[in-house]
Each structure stands twice: as C-alpha cells, then as structure tokens.
Amino acid sequence: MALKMMLAGAAAMMLRQLPLAAPVEQAPLVARGMDDLPLEPSPIEPSWIISGEPFARVGLHSRAGDDAATTAMWDCTAGEFRWYFDWDETVVILEGEVHVTAQDGSQRTLRQGDIAYFAGKTWATWRIDNYVRKIAFCRKRFPAPIALAYQLRNLLRGDKGSSGGLAA
Template sequence: MALKMMLAGAAAMMLRQIPLAVPVEQTPVVSHALDALPMEPAPIEPSWILAGEPMARVGLHSRSGDDAASTAVWDCTAGEFRWFFDWDETVMILEGEVHVTAQDGSERTLRQGDIAYFAGKTWATWRIDTYVRKIAFCRKRLPAPVALAYQLRNMLRGDRGSQGGLAA
C-alpha cells in the first residue's frame, strides 16, 4: 500500500511537469487598495452560530491559476460561531479582534497585526465582541500521495527548515 502511494505521488509530480495543452491566462500582478475591494455578503452557516447575529462579508482579491490558492478580505460583526476550515488558512488581523478556541481547546485572542494559521479540515470557535477584519490566504490541501512525495523529496534534499511544509 505504501509503495502504491509513493508511486501515485511520483506520477502526480511528473504530471505536474507536463505543460497543459491550453495555457491558463493569468494576470501576473493583482493589486487593490483595501478600501476599494468590493465586499459581498458571506452569510455564516446558521447551524454554526452560537450567539448573536454575526454578519460577514468577503472580498475576493485573487485566485491562483490552478484554483488551489486564494486571497481575500473578510470582515464580521459581533457574534460567536463555529467555523470549519476546509482549506489551510493563514490570516492577518487588519482591524478589531477575535477570541479563537481551537478544536484542541487552546484559546487565543487575535488583534490588529497578529498572524495566525488554521490547518485545513479543522474546526474553531470564533467570538467577536464588536468587529473584526482580516486578510485570508487560503490554500487547498494536496492529496496525501502528492504531499508525501513532496515530503520525501524535501527530506532527500535536506529541506528541514519548513516545518514539514512543501517547499518548492
């Protein structure tokens, strides 16, 4: 089974080297002033709301050509809710603060200027007392065989400084 996973991962890596028949047209640089980014309602799943009436909005800044990563600005009014991070997400708080309880029970308060990472496929409880605004960098998780292939490659190359990441 492990050999099959390694072979599948190696095959996936090789396929990534083959150019697509139709190249994806992508803008080389995307920029917006934060206050000029259009924001749209992004309702929180009602069954996730624990207290209050939090109202969220999102403004998509950019999306990678392979649709595996995106950057957005998100804001929300007061309330408490559970949130499922389907993708890996790194956030930087731009304004306000949020009290976060991770699924392991650890608690943190994130304030303006703080950066936090939320692993994909995890839950967290967010309590916002007044308002929070963040920038979110989201990345889809690679399939396990591909992630394993990257980790093996990194070990062979001696890349140990990336905390088990997928250094390019």
C-alpha cells in the first residue's frame, strides 16, 4: 500500500509540473445531417495501396477544444490498402462494407450498422470491393506519464474496468 501511495504522489507531482493550456471556446453543440457534411479528397498514401485505385474523401464534423478528439465522415471507393491508425478510432459503418485484416491476422467484414474499434499505433489492411462510408470517432492517446497517472488512480480506487481503460 505504501508503494501505491508513493507512486501516486510521484505521478501527481509530475502532473502539477505540466503547463495547462487555456481552454478553447467551442460551441456546446455541433449537429449536421449526414448528407450535409461536405467531403474533401483525402488521398491514401500511395505506398500503402496494395491494389486498385481507391479514392477517399473526408469531412470533419467536429474537433474537441483540446484537439484530443475528432469526429469525421469518411468514404472510399474500391481498392485494397494498408492503413495506419495514429489515433484510437471507433468507426460506425454507414453504407457498404469493408474486409479488414488487423495486424495480428484477425479478419472481419464490417457492414452497415457495424461498430469497430482500432487501437492507435496499429496497422490494418482494408479491402473495399465497391464502396464504404463510415463515421469515425478519433481520440489521441494520452502521453505515457498521464496514462500512468490515470492507471494509478484507477488502481487506488479499486476500479476493475474490463479493459483496464482510463475511466473517469
């Protein structure tokens, strides 16, 4: 128990040293119809393309005031490519389907209405036979010291979340 308290104290001291940015003013509600969000070309990195000529577009719906989260609409035509998820991303397939192979070799076909989570800092192969449209909820990962502080806090609280996440 004493070790837990020492670690928690050290983490708290580290967090107190971090400069806090002034809050960014933002609208309390951002709402649009799915068909009212303009999509702009968002080319896939050519070296990632395995086959076909996939054409992707993206439209930013909203961005958190701290720039740690975004919500966007994305669509893509037929093709196969590798994709690097720099941020954690949860997707909801709105139209079409995509065949996904994760970096661990697991495979899944995502269709309209399916929800999937892709961990940040991972690769996946996407094969789109015709077309897919998704909404993406993206979140930057916390820097290691902050993630550790949350994990310590959860440990001290006795939180036993099924994913070991950073529940508030």
